[in-house]
Amino acid sequence: MSAALLALGERTAKELERGHLNQILIQGSNGYVIMTEAGQEAVLTVMTKKEAKLGLVFLDISRAAKELARIL
Numbered sequence: 001m002s003a004a005l006l007a008l009g010e011r012t013a014k015e016l017e018r019g020h021l022n023q024i025l026i027q028g029s030n031g032y033v034i035m036t037e038a039g040q041e042a043v044l045t046v047m048t049k050k051e052a053k054l055g056l057v058f059l060d061i062s063r064a065a066k067e068l069a070r071i072l
Contacts, residue, residue: 002035002045009035023061036061039069 005024013021023036031050034057038044044065048057 002043006035006037006043023058032057034058034061036065038065039072042068042072044068
């Protein structure tokens with residue numbers, strides 16, 4: 001499901017001329033789901049509580065995605 005959402009987000013960003021898709025953010029009543037690509041063959045999906053500090057989460061996600069891409 002994460003890969004399908006990321007692919008749809010990439011298509012949407014392209015068609016709406018928003019540039020390269022960085023991430024998809026879903027906000028629910030119990031927290032967030034954040035998806036980003038980790039290289040060409042992987043998707044990193046993170047779930048947080050609603051109280052999470054999103055700036056710090058985004059920083060950690062960016063670092064983790066780069067490291068996963070390097071490993072894979």
